[in-house]
Amino acid sequence: MDAAVEELAALELAALDDHDLLAGGVVDGVAEARAGARRWARLVELHRRREAEARARGAVARQGTLTPRAETVTEVSALWGLAEQRVRHELNVALFLVQYFPEAWALCQAGQLDCYRASVVADQVRHAVSDPVQIRVLAARLTDFLRRHLSATHGVAGLPPVVGCTPKQLRNKLSYEIKRVRSADAEERHRQAYADRGVRTAELEDGMAHLGITATVDQVRLAEHRLTHAARQLRSQGDQRTMAQLRSDLALDLLTGRGAGVPTPAYARPVINLTVPIQTVMGLADEPGVLSGGTPVPAGLARAIAADPDSTWYRMLTDPAGQMVELSTTSYRPTATIWRHVTAQWVACFEPSCDAPATQAELDHRIRWPEGETRTGNLWPGCKRGHTAKHTPGFSIEQAPDGSFALRTRAGFTHPITPPAQPVSEVWPDLPQGAQPIQFCATELVEALTDIRDRRDQEIAQDDELAWEHGTLLASLIA
Structure with a gap:
């Protein structure tokens, strides 16, 4: 120094x-x-x-x-x-x-x-x-x-x-x-963790207690989002309880059978983005996926979410450099397609120190509309604090000559703003020389997935048999 x-x-x-x-x-x-x-x-x-x-x-x-x-x-x-x-x-x-x-x-x-x-x-x-x-x-x-x-x-x-x-x-x-x-044993570790799910309670001071539910991260997020939306609906109707109190009371109302008066939220199906390489979904690779907010999930859970009939999947197109192809609209409000694109690209709030999931944030124009167009290159998700800070006197968003953006604070510090890296995989089946790149329609993709899963289950069964035979042989030799 x-x-x-x-x-x-x-x-x-x-x-x-x-x-x-x-x-x-x-x-x-x-x-x-x-x-x-x-x-x-x-x-x-x-x-x-x-x-x-x-x-x-x-x-x-x-x-x-x-x-x-x-x-x-x-x-x-x-x-x-x-x-x-x-x-x-x-x-x-x-x-x-x-x-x-x-x-x-x-x-x-x-x-x-x-x-x-x-x-x-x-x-x-x-x-x-x-x-x-x-x-x-x-x-x-x-x-x-x-x-x-x-x-x-x-x-x-x-x-x-x-x-x-x-x-x-x-x-x-x-x-x-x-x-x-550790992709080789990721499936087994996830299966074991899923098998160990349960409900745990702990008694606290002052006549209170804690109730915890262990489940897959996507299901817990869905439950938490639904409680939050229902609580906001009650607050909008004049309920004076805090959001934390409402979430607690609503959860117990549902679990104890007092749920008749629990409102159905306006967004009964909350959105939780999962970004995952197509090779993982197809079963060709075991690269993990990433939930909104940056939480990684193993390949097996990503495939399970993909197979869920309530899941809706969208293909995000990329250019040769791996950047998403830009979308735009002439109106101030982004379209649903643009919203999906931006929240998938950014994962979390644009502020470098914020981990708030993009799906729970507001879409914000980097350059104010209408000077800045409503396009994916001019939008990013911002939590309430980050969005407010941007418009607070002394704070600003600056654009460098190379097109990158940074947040400048009132104290004079400049923090670069960059979207996170996306999960990728380069694993593809070996193709004969001169063969055309693989193209899938929706029906072919479902059929391929089914065939791959059937083959994988068959290979696992064969591996288990070999392992059992090997273990039996060792036991006999030791005896």
Whole structure:
């Protein structure tokens, strides 16, 4: 950190303008991230020394001798005033990053990635993937993701760009990539999770209790949306209960049989977008899909949603670069087709730090109508806060010469706005040389899906038989 940065951090807060006041918070965050990473590095170094001593003593440890990890935890927890469980967790996270995610570890040491997000990376990966090859594939993909989210918006000289994605965006990316590398067992894990669904209750203080229902994410979203729409309808009729109170009361009215007076919402079929490669729907690939808001879902659930008779699917056309073909209308209000296109393209609110699902947001003109046309290239979804902020004095949407947009805040910071990457797959059947590209009508697609599923079920049955025979043979050999 150079002298200018230190001088900025030392100034009295009252003497700072809005820009420097908030930029100083970034300086503090970088200093905190560096301090946390240095503490992790001390843990790693102490553990390395204890491991070297253990190797020097020989492969077999003396009775009563602490392991290198246990000795590190014992040594540190009392001195630093931390619980043993926390020290062990921090050591495990640091060791994992050093071994498998060196680029993320380097970002931590530079203060560009804070310890909380680094822990999210290590915990989510090491508890889900054990294959070193798969972990290194994840590390490469995550490095690209972190680099894309490095932001120098703070504008402080001498301060490096920092990772600006939200924890939820990071978790969604990790979950999506984990599903990609573990596609071979994704179906079994989803089946097991679905088999473990249930209802759980917990008694709280003051005579209250909590009721939780575990189901597939699409069904839970549909239930939550319907409760919200019904609650809004009651509010519009003058009901004085809050939205949270209404959702709770309506859910219990339905479950306890008091649902006769529950209104049917204006949108009885709420919309939850699922973007998924056509190869996954056809059963040719197992790439995961993405729900509005960025939540990844496994390929099996995506296919189940596709097969649901209540689902409505739309094909979004793309150009050779993978961008959706633009649609437009001469009116202010977007057409239903344009709405579907924009919410599928953006997934969530346009504001970089907002994870609100696009299907629950309002469509907003980037350039005010009628100067800005009602076309997909001039529309994005905005939550109530993001939409309001855009029109608040001091805030504005700026367009760069290359056509990209950014949100400029009252304090003088500029945050780039870009739509998220879409789930894609390059898996297609091998075609004879010179064969024409595959084209499907709706009937052919349904027939192909049915045939593929029948073949897959048959192959699974054959694999189970082989596995059983192999297991029986091993048992007989052991006996």
